[in-house]
Amino acid sequence: MGKFILDGQEIGFKPGQTIIEAAKEVGVEIPHFCWHPSLSVSGNCRVCLVEVEKMPKLAIACATQASEGMVVHTESTRALSARQAVMEFLLINHPLDCPICDEAGECKLQDYTFSHSVGESRFTEEKQHKEKRVPLGPHVMFDGDRCISCSRCIRFCDEIAGESELTFVNRGDRVTIQTFPGKELKNPYSLCVTDICPVGALTNRDFRFKARVWDMSNTASVCPGCARGCNIDVWVRSNEILRLTPRQNDEVNSYWMCDEGRLNTWKHVNAGDRVDCPHIRRDEGLSKATWDEIYSKASAELHSFSSGEIAFIGSATSTVEDNHLLSKLASHLHCKNIDFPRHIVPGSGDKILRREDKTPNAAGALAAGISPVKDGLGFEEIMVAIKSHKIKALVVVEEDIAAMDEKYVSALKQLQLLVVLASNFNATTELAHIVIPAATWTEKNGVFINFEGRAQRIRPAVATEQMDRSLDGFSMSRLDKFGTKFDRWGNYKKYDARPAWRIFLDLGHLLGLKAKFELAEDVWEDFTKHSPGFHGITYDDLGETGLTVKKELHKV
Amino acid sequence: MAVKKRMKDFTLMEKIYLPSIVAGLGITLQNMFKPKYTMEYPEVKFMPSGHYRGRPVLVQEEDGGERCVACGLCSRVCPALAIDIQAAETEKEKERYPERFEINMLRCIFCGLCEEVCPEEAIVMSKEYEIAFTNRQDAIYGKDKLLTPIADLQERIEFLRGNK
Amino acid sequence: MESLIIAGIALVKVLILANIILLTVSYLVYFERKISAWAQSRVGPNRVGYAGLLQPFADVFKLLLKEDIVPDQANKPIHTLAPFLALFVAFTTYAVIPWGPDVTIFGRVIELSVVPNINAGILYVLALTSIGVYAITLSGWSSGSKYSLLGGVRASAQMISYEISMGFSVAGVLIFSQSLLPSEIVKSQSGLMWNAFLQPIGFITFVTAAFAETNRLPFDLPEAEPELVGGFHTEYSSMKFAAFFLAEYANMMIASALIVTLYLGGWQVPYLEKLGLSAGWEAIIQVAAFFTKLVFLMFFFIWVRWSIPRFRYDQLMDIGWKVMFPLALLNVIWAAVLAMLIK
């Protein structure tokens, strides 16, 4: 490990590291547009120019390798004036679009214009105009005017997504981005280009114009789209999820996430078919009920069956905590028939991020004990046993079994008691006798364990009737902080849904289960006590990026 | 107790006090016969000039559409959080427009910062000062009440430009 | 029969006077508001009736319709009694004020004063105004509020202090008139021998003391809104508040009438007898003169209120004891010397 001097301070570097990388490691950010830590170096924006002693010309920090004894100045007069000149050039043809640009507020060009430019332009000629509002693919919109030709998007497609779809065309100030003839930007990771585009040239068509970034709160969570468990931020305004963005975690997803996870894992949270309060089937169909009613009814009815007649279906989309309490309840009732359905979609995985297992927590469900106890029945066997009237009561957690296979529908119809925990009405709730509204993954605390055995926290971003944004420590935007129920944006819809673990806890109390938990954290603590490999791991230990636990435990 | 000496002691005339009383009475007496300044609202209405900051309104272009591009800067700068905007996409060249634009007049403090920050000259302070409502819901002014033809706002816009 | 007629005449005089007082007082409020407006370049009340002339009635109706609130902590009987005591004192004082010379109607000499021949007339006035202090002090004390109490305490201290200079100023006048009878005092000021000219110092101390006695600005410390909210009447509302209000303006009118009687020659018009008018005309002009002087003084009261700011309480006491009292004494000596020289 060599050493060189950066702004009068001696710092170390690994062989082959560039100046910008070595500086980043000690927390010095050298301005950059085209350089990205996980893409190749292209060196075409020139904003990273620094002065290196004994070099005749300024050098770009992103492509110059650090060497022993080098003396680098990032704030010298020469470096500064060069940077200001680069900013001025970049802004020559850049439109004054910030008011309508979705990137505003998280735009590198805005930030650097603010911090590194002279603040005015000497350019009086007509700006170069390019095509605006060009759909590059199903999810991404391109604005030619705003592009600063950094080539990050091109390199992302080539190097990360592995599908060359984008390229530069033309030269000089006419240069712009296009898809290759006959191609569209539609690789499974295409929306990542909107994250890395330093300006607002590439925007997410799903999120376009929905909200200003400064009006939203963002909550660190985990994508529930597949067993990878990409780290994400959930962006919420007025209690409504508006977008997800990947959050850097070098152990899991680096800087990326797939389009499927980004777009399709949260739409149900704000959907119109949410189960907004408990329901009981009466003669005329499902009708609203109070929590007390459904608890007493469910516990009384469960009580009337022998343990062999009851089965529990857990879920790999629920948290470890939810499944832990489910298995606690099952063993309290001496029920051995407990399992969860798998959602493996063959061929849907790849070598980048996506996994064939479409659930985020299969390893966690297993660790929490959601598997048939000795002589107990597995998922398929339970369904068969229902058909043959051996099993008469079934509790289902957040799984739409009826939609999985036609044959399950007829089986479910045989049941004398079907209790379903669901966030949205679906084919299974159609058949249920009791429907209990379950909080979605954006409305509760908990842990997912991914296919590598990495336990990662999810956090509530959407408030429910039971969860208060400020009292329960949600991240809050300015609007959340100062809104009142008299403001239209403060007077938002909150669903009356509870996390599955709390539902099982309350139900368990009626059935004689002795357990006392206040928070999801308490449930997790109880889980770690009973699960080898997790001993002593707290929520704090998991932190923002999670922790990989002993692997051999978690074979799905 | 030590007697405090004044910085400047009163002269005898000042101490007698009566002359100043008489002078004071003289002033009020004169005033009784001077013209009065009272403006007899509501028969006589106050007509503010361009510099007046009445309730903020949205500029409506000649084609009937709003000039606003829903950038949200006014909403961000508003110290009273009075402005609520929902942006949406439009076919027009400006791409973006406010699908919903609401000012809560119970929150607004007529500071004019929204007008100052607007990059499009799309929200300006009008001359309207008669703002009354009987419940909280009515206090939220939507686009129907905010949009004002640009012709009516000419004086204010010129005033703003003169100030820049 | 004779006593019945006397009683009848007295009743008529009472009725006329009471109506005059009530009307004047309500219009005093109106003019108070008008004059304050004019002094401040405003217009003043002009909505009810022509030029707002019906405003006093609107005010009265408003006060009548208001809820009467009595504080929980109040001593209720006294709290209720106090405003009416104030009103009573204010009205009974008028009895001895002569508002014209004796006139002869249907062969009967009628004195233009309700109770003309009390030979302790002026003492009666002084005695009654002292009782007025009780009304204010009691109201302040019985309200059960610290603001009211402070107002009441201030009022008693202030009134006692100024009563002294007032009394000594009056003494100067009595030296000249040699009588306590108000009508005699008036008669003693024939021609230009008005006490105001003969004893200017006494005049000034008396007027000042009158301001203090009526709690008018610049001596309205018992009310002092900025510090005491409303002083002794903070806890009063509706009719009881109106009673205090009425009493204040009635007091102002008495004070004016007293000043006219004692210092400005009462109903006397200098050298009127030289014009040789008939007795009837003379009487009419003299009554008119009395009321003109009265109106001017009441205007003066209002005018001062809107021109001069309130004193500080210590200044008020300072002036009362260290300035007014010695000056009044000085005036007595001056009056005595003058009386010896003239007579």
Ligand code: SF4
């Ligand atoms: S890309 Fe950045 S600088 Fe350009 S218009 Fe958008 S926000 Fe403004």
Ligand code: SF4
């Ligand atoms: S579209 Fe964005 S990422 Fe792509 S070259 Fe232009 S500025 Fe860079």
Ligand code: SF4
């Ligand atoms: S600042 Fe102007 S353009 Fe932006 S949202 Fe407000 S009114 Fe519209």
Ligand code: SF4
């Ligand atoms: S005038 Fe001030 S308070 Fe009112 S809407 Fe504009 S910024 Fe907000």
Ligand code: FES
């Ligand atoms: S970051 Fe170095 S040239 Fe762009």
